[in-house]
Amino acid sequence: MNFYDYSVPSVEQGDISMGKYRGKVVLIVNTATGCGFTPQYKELESMYEKYHDKGLEIIDVPCNQFRDQAPGSDEEIHQFCTLNYNTQFPQMKKSDVNGPNELPLFKYLKSQQGFVSLGKGLKVKALEMVVKMNDKDYKNNPDIKWNFTKFLVDRTGNVVARFEPTHDMADVEKQVAALL
Numbered sequence: 001m002n003f004y005d006y007s008v009p010s011v012e013q014g015d016i017s018m019g020k021y022r023g024k025v026v027l028i029v030n031t032a033t034g035c036g037f038t039p040q041y042k043e044l045e046s047m048y049e050k051y052h053d054k055g056l057e058i059i060d061v062p063c064n065q066f067r068d069q070a071p072g073s074d075e076e077i078h079q080f081c082t083l084n085y086n087t088q089f090p091q092m093k094k095s096d097v098n099g100p101n102e103l104p105l106f107k108y109l110k111s112q113q114g115f116v117s118l119g120k121g122l123k124v125k126a127l128e129m130v131v132k133m134n135d136k137d138y139k140n141n142p143d144i145k146w147n148f149t150k151f152l153v154d155r156t157g158n159v160v161a162r163f164e165p166t167h168d169m170a171d172v173e174k175q176v177a178a179l180l
Contacts, residue, residue, distance in 0.1 A: 001108065003026075003108070003153055003159065004017070004021075004022055008061060008103060009093040009103075011091065011093055016090070021057050024057045024155060025152070025155055025176060025179045025180055026058075026059060027044075027047075027056065027058045027059070027150055027176060028061065028105070028109065028151045029044065029148060029149070029150045030061050030062075030063040030149055031063065032062065032063060032066065032069035032148075033072060033081070034070065035066070035070075035146075035148065037148040037165045040148050041081060042085050043172075043173075045086060045089070047172075047173050048087075048089045049088070051176060051177065051180055056180060057090070060090065061095055061106075062074070062077045062093075063096065063147065065098060066134075066146050070094060074091075074093050097144045098143045112151075112158075112159035113159050113161065113162035114141075115145065115162070115164075117164070124166045127145075145165075146164070148165035149162070149165055150162070151163075152176065152179070155179065160179070
């Protein structure tokens, strides 16, 4: 199977096939409304407004697997994002990104771009301590480590990059722009 063979459940439109995004650059993000990285919604929306007409799509998949940081209903999460960050990109149903109930799309994404590193710096050290509590062997498996992990897919469906939540958003934007 390839990227275009997968789908994700949407709040209002049933399952949305990734085939709908053929020929587009796609950034898939697992999100949460009560996370220290939630302000990344602002940068994601800015990127969406800047590059959507050039072929960028952002797929927002809320996830409550990391310390219950997305506790609301799909409607409450959507309302939070639109009121606080004016998000316009598609938001899917709250879903699991790891474990027995993970979306098959995320299993595929992780198989294409495994975990490399959380990066460096104080914010990384703090996140690393929390991640270690959940998964002592986190460095050796491809699981999503925390909210706001991003996967970048090129116009032909290749998963070309994985960005951990601590990754500099300016670098994420630079890599997105390079594919457009």
